Amino acid sequence: MPGLEDLYREIILDHYRHPRNRGELESPPAIRAEGFNPLCGDEVVVYLAVDDGLVSDLKVSGQGCSISQSSASMMSAAVKGKTISQARATIKAFRAMMSLHGHQLDGGADGVAALSSDAEMDDRTGPEVAADEGITLGDLEALQGVVKFPVRIKCATLSWHTLAQALHDAEAESGG
């Protein structure tokens, strides 16, 4: 049976206590995307600045539990300064990490289903996807334990949904 230490790794708590890239960007020019978890009331706002194919700046605001807030913080650190395609690859790898794969638990996987709805499902693990995409998950791997607590997966994925939306909006805006 998973214990709380599987969920609340020190690196996660550090990001929760000291969130990176917290704040807002002026929008426009920045893209602003909102994410809500209607079940628990968590909300996250992602501000995305794109410059010449790069995530030139990214800020996150909102409120929620330690998992949703630390995941948002880690996400911001992972994609800021990266290319758009690297950011998308990171989302893909994170998505794979948050899927239940071998666990195949019923219920609580609504966040996974939603996150995967626009993605091809395969059997690769998050780190495998990351390796194939030529990126590393780094600190994000600490969130792997969340999968053992299916009801919390949607906490971890909220900010990633929102980033995916912001990237989509950025692409639409640039006429891409």
Next chain:
Amino acid sequence: MEVAAVTPVRPEPGTGHDHPLAPVVRRDLDVARVKKDFPLLERVVHGKRLVYLDSASSSQKPLAVLDTMDRYYTTTHANVHRGVYQIAQEATELYESARAKVARFVGAGDPGEIVFTKNVTEAINLVAYSWGRHNLGPGDVVVTSELEHHADFVPWLQLREEKGAELRILRLRPDGTLDLDNLDQVLDGAKLLAITAASNVLGTLPPLRRLVDAAHDAGALVLVDAAQYVPHQSADVRQIGADFLGFTGHKMLGPTGIGVLWARRELLEDMPPFLTGGEMIRDVRFDGFTTNDVPWKFEAGTPPIAEAVGLGAAVDYLEALDMGAVREHERALTAYAIEALKARYGSALVVHGPPQPEPRAGIVSFTYKDVHAHDLSQVLDEAGVCVRAGHHCAKPLMRYLGVSATARASFYIYNDEADVDALVDAIGQSDTLFG
């Protein structure tokens, strides 16, 4: 209406479970004895005794209810109001006798005023769709409150959108009670007051009688959301004076899938049907249909028969305990909990809602330091303690409180001081992670 005088599925004394079926004069609740009737409470989770403090969300079920439903299915089941054969007649009698029990339980003289629904959400929607769309138009005023569960809020928002009705909101005061200073102004010209009898978040018990009288004086009908009220204290629809009152079975020891709308007969008779199809119909021709009598006019399709029978058994169980004793037990336990939380954690823990000794239901919403309710609930789960964490389907209220989520402990007949102590002890365990 003919009602079966016998209830063959009721456990026979001495052969079934040792729960207090005999009518009693007012007495204290014997929690240790009650607990024995709830096998689920014997579960161990994460190596700890299960401490169930989420009855405001859904209560657990006593063996008497489970056995009654089992026995119904193993001996009696057939569709109701149709067959002429023996078991169909018995099933119908059981279903209708459950209706009569529920009517008696809430002081409705006429079982025909009891409409079985899926839950209280459906009961309120039934009123909004049937009465509301029939009687409200542009500019007509519906009054509700900031305390409401979404079930008693969103149907009125929807009615505003569809019919152009005006929605007025009774606001909260910082102590979690309703601000009634300008009640008469708010109710002026209103057609309906839709109000909770007990807040599912704060435990606030609004002054129902005063609200009902003021609404009636203003010419408005009153709908009472009694989901958190009927399971916990003696409720008498005539004393409350409401026109519509809804509650749900699964919060009062009954199964899921059965709720109740009580309404005055003349209102039900004037209202058009909500769902249509079988059962609710008297005659159907190519050129139209005529409806069945109340309450069946509002019970389209095969109803939740076993669930109604189970709810009847839940009513029997609660009546045997005595609702006065239930209320007193919960009042004392809630006072104990608030006292214990304050004594242990002082200002680090905020209990939302009316301060003691303000009357409140057995519901305690709280926030601890800046630990998010989900994280707190996760830590409590590790200690076997089940509480609800989140916005409790009351987002307007959460906005007023200025929090995105709270943890909520709620009490029922099977909870005791040891359960509260387990909660109090476990909260502090979050300090190692979030302190």
